[in-house]
Each structure stands twice: as C-alpha cells, then as structure tokens.
C-alpha cells in the first residue's frame with residue numbers, strides 16, 4: 001500500500017516510525033523527532049540490545065551520525081508558559097474569576113509546557129489516512145500490551161469504498177460482562193427480526209445514514225411511528241464482534257442521560273447483531289464544524305455543545321452504576337438534536353473502570369481514534385477516565401478552531417492542532433486560532449479561558465488533567481462570563 005508503520009517499546013520508551021509513500025515520520029514517546037536524532041536514539045537502543053528492525057539498513061543508513069548521547073533525543077524538553085500563573089484548587093469555579101485572574105495552577109504548568117512539544121503518538125498514522133480516506137472517516141488503533149516486543153506493520157484500506165469503515169479496528173478484549181447471562185430485552189423497544197426488516201425496508205440503502213467500524217447504521221420507523229437508529233454489524237466481522245457487541249449493548253443499557261445516546265433494544269439472533277438506539281436527527285458535530293449541515297455554529301452553540309459533552313462524560317465517569325470510560329470521544333461521535341443539544345454516541349469501545357476502589361487504572365489494549373489518544377495510555381496501557389479527558393481536550397480544540405486534531409495538508413509545524421494551539425497560546429495569540437468561519441467577535445478573556453481549559457485537558461501527563469466534573473465547573477464559569485459580556489453588548 002506504500003504505507004508502513006513500525007513501533008516498539010524499548011525499556012520505558014516507545015518508538016515509532018511511519019513511511020507514507022516516502023513521507024517519513026519519526027516518534028519517540030509520542031514526540032515528533034528529526035530523522036537524525038531519531039536514528040541516534042535507535043542506535044543507543046541497539047547498543048542496549050533493543051533492536052528496531054532494519055532501521056540501520058533503511059531510513060537511518062547513510063546518515064553521518066555523531067552517536068554521542070550528549071544531545072540525546074530522550075532528554076525531556078520542557079517549554080514553560082510565558083504567562084504568570086496563580087494557584088487554583090481543583091474545584092475552583094471560574095464563575096468567581098475576574099478575567100485577568102484566570103490562569104493555570106502550577107501542576108498544570110509543566111503539563112502544558114510539555115503539551116507544546118509532545119505530539120500524540122497516534123498522529124504518525126494520519127498523513128496517509130487523510131490521503132486515502134474521506135475527511136469524515138478515521139482510523140482506530142489497537143496496541144496489545146503483550147505484543148510490545150514485536151514490530152507491527154499495518155496496512156490501510158483502499159479509498160474505493162463509499163464510506164470506508166475503520167480499517168484498523170479490532171474488537172476489544174473480553175469484558176467481564178461477556179460471561180454474564182444475555183439480556184434479551186432492553187429499554188422500551190422489543191423487536192424481532194421480521195419487525196426490524198420491515199422497519200428498515202429490508203435494510204434498504206436509502207435508509208442508510210452512516211457506516212462505522214462496527215457496521216452500517218439505518219434510520220427506521222417502527223410500527224408505532226417511533227423513529228430509531230439501527231446499527232447492523234457487518235457479517236465479515238461477525239466472529240470477532242460478538243464481544244464488542246455484548247459489551248456495547250450491556251453498557252448502553254445501564255445508562256440514561258440526556259447527553260448520552262439511549263439504547264432502546266437489541267437483536268442477537270442467528271446471523272444478525274442489531275442495536276437499536278434513539279435516533280438523533282441533526283448529524284454529527286464534525287459535520288457541523290465542516291458546515292455540511294447548513295448554518296455555521298455560533299460561539300454560544302459551541303459552548304453549549306462542550307458543556308453537554310462534558311455532562312455526558314461526567315455521568316459516565318462518576319454517576320453511572322459502574323464507572324464507564326468511553327474511550328472514543330471525538331467529534332464524529334457527538335450527535336446533535338434539532339435544538340443543537342449534544343449527545344455522546346458510540347459506546348463500542350466503552351470499558352468499565354476499575355472494580356476495586358483502591359485500583360486507579362485498568363491495563364488494557366490501546367483503543368481509540370488517531371489524534372485523540374491519550375499519550376500516557378499509549379505508553380503505559382493504563383486506562384483511566386483521564387484518557388477521556390485528554391480526548392475531550394482535543395475535542396474542545398476542534399470546537400474552538402474548527403480544525404481536525406491533525407491537519408495533514410498544513411505545513412509540518414502547523415499540522416498537529418494541539419502543538420499549533422500551544423505555540424499560538426504561548427505567544428498570547430488566542431484570537432487568531434478561533435474558527436474563521438465564526439464571524440462573531442468573542443471576548444478575548446473568554447477565548448483565553450476556553451483554550452486554557454482545552455490545553456489543561458490535553459496535558460500529556462494524566463495527573464495534570466482535571467477530572468470531567470471540574471471541567472464542567474470551569475465551563476459553567478466560562479459560560480457565565482460569556483453571557484455577562486453578551487448582555488453588556
């Protein structure tokens with residue numbers, strides 16, 4: 001396919017290389033590196049018996065390397081915030097702030113500094129994917145903790161499909177629910193296969209509303225007139241999808257919140273796996289940011305959508321019967337209603353949080369979508385709700401700037417949105433970053449608060465990220481401040 005990815009863990013470092021039709025990218029611990037320093041690092045790994053296959057024979061050959069480790073690429077780089085900061089308790093409510101006071105707490109400072117130089121590990125995939133796939137699609141990564149010693153080349157699907165599925169998606173490891181007795185009926189909709197076939201006019205392509213890694217989504221009208229979305233698993237993934245199917249169904253069944261897409265029922269019979277959810281009629285957030293749905297989102301709508309998503313995630317993390325980590329928070333998984341309320345969808349990757357109260361994380365295969373993946377989770381395989389907080393930070397940047405997490409067509413130094421934002425933020429240039437499609441002139445301090453929060457959420461170290469509940473409180477404060485400004489005119 002002309003697309004090669006290799007990755008490996010050497011000691012505590014994660015190294016990765018991608019070659020997309022001759023366009024090479026080099027990463028160490030999620031950080032984009034120059035070829036020369038990458039090769040130097042590989043040499044030092046090699047000396048310590050951790051060989052990155054073929055590196056000397058291919059990309060790193062012919063380089064005149066000074067192999068002294070004096071300027072080792074593994075030395076942590078830290079750029080500090082230029083703004084003065086003041087201490088702030090984690091539950092600090094920004095509604096109490098005056099605009100000038102709104103700054104970051106010291107623990108966040110280093111995180112934000114590092115955020116400027118650390119690129120999400122996953123971004124090494126993107127240039128090829130964007131060349132090959134429609135802009136609205138994405139790729140989902142999986143990395144198995146047990147396979148850290150192997151070099152894994154991936155291939156990417158061809159672009160010929162109308163709406164390509166996620167080519168790298170593999171079902172998650174069995175959840176503890178896979179052994180539990182099958183629920184036969186959930187929510188308020190009880191359907192048999194004949195009823196589903198009737199409602200979808202035999203899965204008519206004219207009722208198809210989307211396609212994801214799991215399968216195809218149809219809009220359907222039930223006999224009682226209720227309109228629902230029906231997700232149908234692809235047959236070719238059947239053998240593997242069973243676990244994912246049951247995991248998605250059973251997680252969704254337990255939750256009920258206005259900012260989370262409601263599961264109404266499911267069918268698990270013979271050759272069919274179907275999930276029936278409420279139909280959310282107004283497309284995805286990504287479609288709205290791309291102005292594929294008519295009007296451009298104004299700032300107030302963007303703020304309300306951010307708050308809705310934060311509410312949904314807080315519920316999953318804190319108030320669901322068992323803690324749920326979504327694992328795939330992204331703009332194409334946020335569905336909008338007619339009144340522009342947001343609902344978080346797609347719990348295919350959802351994962352229960354730790355069972356014991358003294359356990360802070362669960363070890364799991366790395367899953368999620370390129371560009372949104374928590375670098376600490378990538379490195380350690382430890383999943384906590386803070387991985388969702390990271391993805392939420394990236395989502396906030398999308399909402400504010402309109403950009404995707406990675407913009408492969410931009411010049412190299414502007415490609416990774418988080419990095420680009422951090423640079424401009426440090427230059428005090430928040431107004432410049434706002435989505436140009438949005439004509440409204442928003443108060444600079446409000447923008448500054450939003451970008452500050454987004455960068456905090458996307459801190460490379462999870463302990464430096466706020467909890468979702470704290471994020472909600474900050475967003476409420478920002479909204480109060482914004483509305484004050486709007487009233488004043």
Ligand SMILES: Nc1ncnc2c1ncn2[C@@H]1O[C@H](COP(=O)(O)OP(=O)(O)OP(=O)(O)O)[C@@H](O)[C@H]1O
Nearest residue numbers: 166209210211212213214217229277278279280346
């Ligand atoms: N409940 C729903 N109501 C309305 N439209 C929906 C609903 N669920 C999904 N869709 C539409 O179907 C598309 C595909 O959804 P799906 O969740 O299967 O895939 P995805 O999120 O794009 O990809 P993946 O599952 O691989 O992450 C969505 O982008 C959306 O446009």
